[in-house]
Amino acid sequence: MSKRNKYSAGMLGAALIVGIGIGFCGGFVTGNRLGSKSAAETAVESRQEDNETALAVGESGTYDSQPAGSDSANGESEVEPIGSYAVDDEPVLNIDDTTVYLSEINARAYMVRDQYVADYGEEPWNTKMDNGMTVGEYAKATMLDEIEREVILCNKADEYDVPALTDDEEKQCASKAEDYMASIGEDIAAQFSVEQSAVLAIYEKDAISMKVYNQILEDLSARLRQEDEYKDMEDSAFEQVLNDKFEEQYTQWKNDCKVETTETWEQLVMGAVG
Numbered sequence: 318m319s320k321r322n323k324y325s326a327g328m329l330g331a332a333l334i335v336g337i338g339i340g341f342c343g344g345f346v347t348g349n350r351l352g353s354k355s356a357a358e359t360a361v362e363s364r365q366e367d368n369e370t371a372l373a374v375g376e377s378g379t380y381d382s383q384p385a386g387s388d389s390a391n392g393e394s395e396v397e398p399i400g401s402y403a404v405d406d407e408p409v410l411n412i413d414d415t416t417v418y419l420s421e422i423n424a425r426a427y428m429v430r431d432q433y434v435a436d437y438g439e440e441p442w443n444t445k446m447d448n449g450m451t452v453g454e455y456a457k458a459t460m461l462d463e464i465e466r467e468v469i470l471c472n473k474a475d476e477y478d479v480p481a482l483t484d485d486e487e488k489q490c491a492s493k494a495e496d497y498m499a500s501i502g503e504d505i506a507a508q509f510s511v512e513q514s515a516v517l518a519i520y521e522k523d524a525i526s527m528k529v530y531n532q533i534l535e536d537l538s539a540r541l542r543q544e545d546e547y548k549d550m551e552d553s554a555f556e557q558v559l560n561d562k563f564e565e566q567y568t569q570w571k572n573d574c575k576v577e578t579t580e581t582w583e584q585l586v587m588g589a590v591g
Contacts, residue, residue, distance in 0.1 A: 420515040442588040470526035
């Protein structure tokens, strides 16, 4: 086996910026940090650097050339607010009563696949890793972790008084979704059922979950700085404490989270066509 195809969980975890996220499908899979990039943003950059056609997951579909909520007649764009991802297609996951649909899974799977192919070549999926999983199994598991993390955080928005996305933030998400669709092209989008509305949903979830994440850190910081143990701690050390405290809290939320999968999810194979 060539050096390029010798995988370990550590190598792939570092290479894939999937959580959340979105993402977070971002940096949230390994514990997101302020200013980290989502999987969707990473996918755009990767596509811009290396615009190769490669394998993905999905069924044949159509490419919507207009941003979600756009009005091509008058040239004005009205972006749907967070929640527009609840489109009426096939349910694939249910996470604490939040449904994730096939269109979003298709888009996320293509983004994840695109990143792996860019880093490791066309066919890494059946390679065994040090942890006993294949690369395809690991990619699927980390994608689920990212989706779950984003949903959990989005569902904490009210608890932490995080407002909905502003008009400007919604427009930024719509612009990023449009840029991503342009970067992969109509043929790939149609071949692998990557819909612009689903890409928009991913960016929306990533944006709101990041706002919640930042608010949680802000609340934790204010509380901990009042304690003698932390009030004079250097910023670099304190940042690590904050991240550790957040991960402790998130682990509890994750343990309490109910995730239901469907046969469609169970049959999903990373890197397969159709």
